[in-house]
Amino acid sequence: MTPEYISPKAAFFTLGCKLNFAETSTIGKILADRGFRRARAGETPDLCVVNTCSVTEMADKKARSLIRRLVRKWPDATIVVTGCYAQLKPDEVSEIEGVDIVLGSNEKLRIGEYLDKWESTHSPLKVSTESLEIRTFSPSCERGDRTRYWLKVQDGCDYYCTYCTIPFARGRSRSGRIADLVEQAESVAAAGGKEIVITGVNIGEFGGDTGEKFLDLLKALDAVEGIERYRISSIEPNLLTEEIIRWIATESRAFMPHFHIPLQSGSDRVLKLMNRRYVTELFAQRISLIRNLIPDAFIGVDVIAGARGETEEEWEKSRGFIDSLGVTRLHVFPYSERPGTAALKLQAENVAPAERHKRVHALQEISDDKMHRFMLSLQGTTRKVLWEHLIKDSEEDTPQGEKIPMMTGLTDNYIRIIAPAQEELLNTITDVRILGIDTSRAETMIGEVVSC
Numbered sequence: 001m002t003p004e005y006i007s008p009k010a011a012f013f014t015l016g017c018k019l020n021f022a023e024t025s026t027i028g029k030i031l032a033d034r035g036f037r038r039a040r041a042g043e044t045p046d047l048c049v050v051n052t053c054s055v056t057e058m059a060d061k062k063a064r065s066l067i068r069r070l071v072r073k074w075p076d077a078t079i080v081v082t083g084c085y086a087q088l089k090p091d092e093v094s095e096i097e098g099v100d101i102v103l104g105s106n107e108k109l110r111i112g113e114y115l116d117k118w119e120s121t122h123s124p125l126k127v128s129t130e131s132l133e134i135r136t137f138s139p140s141c142e143r144g145d146r147t148r149y150w151l152k153v154q155d156g157c158d159y160y161c162t163y164c165t166i167p168f169a170r171g172r173s174r175s176g177r178i179a180d181l182v183e184q185a186e187s188v189a190a191a192g193g194k195e196i197v198i199t200g201v202n203i204g205e206f207g208g209d210t211g212e213k214f215l216d217l218l219k220a221l222d223a224v225e226g227i228e229r230y231r232i233s234s235i236e237p238n239l240l241t242e243e244i245i246r247w248i249a250t251e252s253r254a255f256m257p258h259f260h261i262p263l264q265s266g267s268d269r270v271l272k273l274m275n276r277r278y279v280t281e282l283f284a285q286r287i288s289l290i291r292n293l294i295p296d297a298f299i300g301v302d303v304i305a306g307a308r309g310e311t312e313e314e315w316e317k318s319r320g321f322i323d324s325l326g327v328t329r330l331h332v333f334p335y336s337e338r339p340g341t342a343a344l345k346l347q348a349e350n351v352a353p354a355e356r357h358k359r360v361h362a363l364q365e366i367s368d369d370k371m372h373r374f375m376l377s378l379q380g381t382t383r384k385v386l387w388e389h390l391i392k393d394s395e396e397d398t399p400q401g402e403k404i405p406m407m408t409g410l411t412d413n414y415i416r417i418i419a420p421a422q423e424e425l426l427n428t429i430t431d432v433r434i435l436g437i438d439t440s441r442a443e444t445m446i447g448e449v450v451s452c
């Protein structure tokens with residue numbers, strides 16, 4: 001083993017989704033096997049790996065400015081850029097001064113062999129595979145914090161929504177094998193992990209390439225001893241079948257009452273223009289079924305404001321529909337023009353950026369109101385909380401004027417709770433009485449441990 005003081009040091013920078021974070025963690029393991037150690041704060045790295053996102057124009061901009069900052073700060077470090085931005089615009093990335101290696105999505109986890117190549121020539125490298133040719137599934141499982149892990153079960157997407165670049169960046173849908181994913185979950189349990197978030201690009205497409213079924217994956221994971229909680233990061237409404245909802249509600253041991261379902265628009269006309277695979281009626285049915293079977297489930301919903309074709313009339317329809325839904329919280333994004341997407345060719349009204357932001361704001365207000373009402377409904381109830389960590393620099397005043405440290409965790413239905421710290425409870429699940437909303441922190445409630 002290389003002594004630590006001469007081991008080369010690598011620093012990692014991840015932008016975008018949880019899938020990227022999971023993959024950066026795998027890159028970290030690959031580099032550790034090659035003798036690298038993670039650079040600590042204040043150290044100068046020999047290698048910087050930037051795993052980029054390209055979901056909006058803003059994401060590209062963020063990636064460019066991060067890369068430039070790293071080059072300025074550590075001019076002697078080898079700079080490797082990978083991820084969706086590198087896959088979609090390899091030329092643009094390689095032209096940024098100081099970038100040494102550009103790796104597309106398929107080459108991301110082959111970083112070792114490209115580093116060897118670069119070492120022997122020191123001339124810039126730019127490699128990527130045409131997205132439609134990407135067929136391999138690269139497994140990844142990342143530890144988020146002490147309690148939670150992100151397990152990638154699927155990659156790529158075959159849906160081609162008209163506003164989205166992801167199918168071009170990540171390629172066709174492909175999946176892991178149930179047996180391998182169960183093995184990864186078992187390793188998480190052996191390492192003391194309690195919660196796994198199942199991630200992917202279009203998770204419901206799991207098994208389209210292997211013939212295995214998504215529900216069979218959920219059942220197999222549910223049986224892994226030691227994992228006490230699972231969450232599905234996000235699933236398309238048409239792929240979140242009634243059968244899956246009923247199984248989670250009635251039979252599953254560890255799948256939490258928590259769903260994240262992209263809606264994108266509450267207007268059928270706009271959904272059609274977006275090439276989404278459902279209509280609002282199906283979406284509303286899914287939400288009602290969840291609410292009927294699991295009344296206190298957290299339901300998060302993605303919405304795009306001001307997409308092409310969202311005329312004043314369609315916007316009003318959309319807003320009314322979204323307001324009528326029994327969901328918990330909205331994740332609202334303004335529509336962003338992406339070069340190469342079919343949306344740019346649509347003969348449909350283009351909403352002015354200022355109007356998009358006005359609509360974001362209106363939806364955000366609906367979201368705040370829904371979230372507030374959801375939190376109020378939990379006040380006075382008792383729920384299970386998995387305690388994650390102490391809150392740094394956070395001390396609450398007691399009525400006696402003492403300062404006491406606090407800890408935080410999530411309820412089964414995804415509400416952040418804080419309570420006076422009991423370090424021995426970290427990474428354990430306890431019953432917690434929810435006392436009320438914490439007005440000094442966003443979307444947080446105050447709890448009291450009632451059992452250990």
Ligand code: SF4
Nearest residue numbers: 157159160161164166
């Ligand atoms: S389902 Fe649509 S929005 Fe989601 S990744 Fe696929 S193409 Fe993009």
